[in-house]
Amino acid sequence: MDSMTAPSSVIAECPVCRNETLHQVLSGKVSGRDSKVLDSTVRCRSCGQVHHVVLKSEKPLTLPVIVSWLEESKRSSITLGPDEVLSVDDEIMCGELPVLVKSIESKVGARVSVCKARDISTIWAKRFDKVKILFSVNHHGRTYSEQMIVSPDEEFSVGDMISLGKRDVVIHSIRTVAKTTRTGSVAARDVVRVYANIVRRTSY
Numbered sequence: 001m002d003s004m005t006a007p008s009s010v011i012a013e014c015p016v017c018r019n020e021t022l023h024q025v026l027s028g029k030v031s032g033r034d035s036k037v038l039d040s041t042v043r044c045r046s047c048g049q050v051h052h053v054v055l056k057s058e059k060p061l062t063l064p065v066i067v068s069w070l071e072e073s074k075r076s077s078i079t080l081g082p083d084e085v086l087s088v089d090d091e092i093m094c095g096e097l098p099v100l101v102k103s104i105e106s107k108v109g110a111r112v113s114v115c116k117a118r119d120i121s122t123i124w125a126k127r128f129d130k131v132k133i134l135f136s137v138n139h140h141g142r143t144y145s146e147q148m149i150v151s152p153d154e155e156f157s158v159g160d161m162i163s164l165g166k167r168d169v170v171i172h173s174i175r176t177v178a179k180t181t182r183t184g185s186v187a188a189r190d191v192v193r194v195y196a197n198i199v200r201r202t203s204y
């Protein structure tokens, strides 16, 4: 019901079936600007009953999003239909920027993990076109930290040799939220920390 013409079918409550079913729109008129109203004659696809319905489609909501990246955060917004549901860990587009939902505050001031757009007051998200990977590098029995900025889809594999700072290191294990793995690959989005050893350069 976003366009100005009546849709060919709608979900409506049937007076005979007594629940919400698909209805064919026989004739209808859309009016209203912000909240569109569809005034129409419909036929129930389950039982064939013809009846009259008035349906409303509410205008989309613009919700504030606080997008953080490293030490900074900035205000942005997204537009959602009032009944669209948002969850923590959803990847959404905030303008041109992919972001990951970290926290949702409802209108009653509670932090919730799932919420309908109409009940959301603020969304906290982090920029998700790139992620920061933390490394612990073992060098002569001591460990130091490094970091690297990559795309969330980039894969890290145990056994990979990579350049980190001024050194080459080889990955020996990768920690995710669930476990630490010593084989295989993990996408950057799932990495908590990468453990690596310095590779001594040999001259040829």
Ligand SMILES: [Zn+2]
Pocket: 014, 015, 016, 017, 018, 021, 044, 045, 046, 047, 048, 049
């Ligand atoms: Zn029916």
